[in-house]
Amino acid sequence: MIRIAACRLRLQDLHLRLPFRYGIATVTDLTHAFVETDVELKGKLITGISAEHLSPKWLYKRPDTSPESDNAELIALIETVLEWATGLCAETPFALWQALYEKQVAYAKETGLPTLWTHFPVTLVERAVINALGNATQQSFHALLKSNAFGIELSAIHPELAGTQPAEWLPEAPRPQIILRHTVGMADPLAPPAPSNRGANVADPLPLTLEDNIAAYGLKHFKLKLGGTVEADIARTTEVLAVCAAHAPSDWAFTLDANESYTDFATVRAFWNGLPDTHKARCLFIEQPLHRDQALTDAAGAGLADWDSHPPIIIDESDGALGDFPRALALGYAGTSHKGCKGVFKGIANACLAKKRGALLSGEDLTCVGPVCLEQDLAVMAALGIESIERNGHHYFAGLSMFDTATQDAALASHPELYHRSPAGWPTLTITEGMISFSGG
Template identity: 35%
Template sequence: MRMPFKFGAVTMTDLSVVFVQVRFDLPDGRSVEGVGSSVLSPMWFDKSADRSYEQKQHGLLRSIALASAGYREAEADNGYGLHQLVQPAVRAQCEAALTSSFGVAMIDGALVDGLCRAYGTSLHAGLRDDLFGFGAVPWLPPRPVNRIALRHTVGLTDPLVAADVTTPLSDGLPQTLTEVIREYGVTHFKVKISNDVPANLERLQGIQSVLVDEIGEGYRLVLDGNEQFADMAGFTDLLDGMRGDSELRHLFDRVLWFEQPVEREAALAEAVDPDLAKPIILDESDGTDETVSRALQLGYAGVSAKNCKGVFRTLHSRRVLAEWEAEHGGPAILAAEDLTHPGVHALQQDTAVIAALGIEHAERNGHHYVRGLSFLPEAEQAAALRDFPSLYERTADGLVRLRIDGGYISTQEICERGYGGEPLLDLDALESLDPSCPPC
């Protein structure tokens, strides 16, 4: 990573990406392959103090092994039917709910990828035609959105202005929030917050100053607590502090929602005060397909959609939220969030889901904390640039990176075919992992 990324109690300084390939036979006798992918982020999936980083990473790999065994043994007529059988079975064998989702999510993604490739269709068309067995999707837009507003992440230690920089990167990419806005034209933001209320208020004032100076009135933001508060009462102290600070009124009025302020278990133990000034959604608490219904009953406004939770989890959440809206009125939120995906596979598959569902803005930060696609072999960088010219660009110094125009990323090519556009991947060049490890 080109710079550390601090969120909650975690600071990321490097990252690994895992790929899962599946082979399966179709009813017509054809054998097909598909690939699912995600960043391995053990400290986000499992924040328990009694397990080490290595144990948490092993848990993620173990969840893949459990899911793989489950999918081999399960019998169903379609991909979603398999998911419904395997997801609870894997959950029963893992201590951490979110960790149990990971392996299922990877194989779900690979199945969807393989089916799209086999039938020469896109994710959106596959959903419309019920290729995956998910059933009717009356809430699916007629067509995917052709661009998505990028919601830029502001980590807890990210510099806001030049004076905050202690170690200049000088790598041709923006480092400060000010530089990001000027370089990419972004107007949507996801700001990480801590449980230190005075420190939060001071930092938010600095962020507001930058946003007002660089953008004016037209910015929007989400505030993400990453489970930093033990209970809702502690979080309410921050809300009261923000509302009581006249200097933060401009920013507070533009907050769309708060994300997961309370620890994941505690968040589902009490109802949300209906009089809170802003909606709250869940992220880390969303460890099973059933969580979204429980969240809505408790007064949460919605949940996050993430590649690492799986395409079927996202689709299920969208269905439940649509039904809730129809019954109770008012918008329910399916928030498109990132897991520091730098590209290519996971980024494109996740973005294809977001575009298919018509979500208009999404958190994207892999391009900021990682230096473009420089970690990929040159052949894969060139293929990304060739096959997805509206999504990637080559800078003057030769770096292939995400193309961000006026704060937006294009979804054009990734929605035309396959699950995210079928990017080139040399699996033989990757390290093979042994998933046999301690229980998750």
């Protein structure tokens, strides 16, 4: 039996070192949430923690509301879910998550709010409970997953996986190294000279332009953001690809992320046809080109079917409910993404279904940073066997400089392979030949 005895929320305002433009948002500041749970296991109280950005205009893309009002509403929703969670008990962590998940599904139906939005606070509790179990048993996430200590019932999420365990589908060991797929935001500078106001706005020693990032980190995988306007996206993408071709290693590759900004697949096709043919073979997939209200419709499936020899296309924001991934596969999509903000147990089940179906499961970022969110996210990605994952927190934030010295020192001591001290003294991510190493799986 497992019981959540108490939950706590702590918020910290963070400032980005340069603006991050994606979809309908340009982010310069955001709120980072920490959730602590006191979990009762076999009569003992164990504390677990989770963390995540409250990223503007991603979970809920309302153009008529301000980021500030969205943030306040999401914080209130997190507090509500923490109240639901307090006192909740079940036989397993998975059953505990199920109870909380079903409560938010009912709430989403009652209020008309998107499941992606209402499920996010549930994932914070879920991840904190997972962390508490790891702390109690002193086992890694992969070890707990391999033995199914979480009590995961795959058929409760995807019925076709009935009678199987996660270990039957997932890798025998976690990946020790993962290719870092570098985000190129729509406002990111591409080549030197860097903006002349760098001294005023980016007063740190980390690389700024795409060209400088390639040189500093040996980057070979890239994620390019799109804005939904065909001509502008062709011009920007062509410019970015030219920088990659000129400076990245010979085996470079890229993905495209439209963040729901296109209206139909005919328009996406027009954009794709406008790109240089010399680079198209390097595209791993296109991520979520259509708005979530349209992406899983029969019309979207017909649009995919009408596009011969299209590149692999996956969903991301459309993967809000448990049945969305198999629905996407039925419509002709190639796969989906995993993000901690969409749920760990759901991501595990999706990984097993992807393995069974021969589908794609990508690893994507929500600008996550250490000392909690990044490490937990990497542990899951490594356990799921995802080879290339989008990482962008190291680019849009100045390492762990926003946290106190004790936190910085603890992160360095716990993960010396993941962090090193920057010339400014604070820890920053270690990237070698375009890869990150992680032993916390």
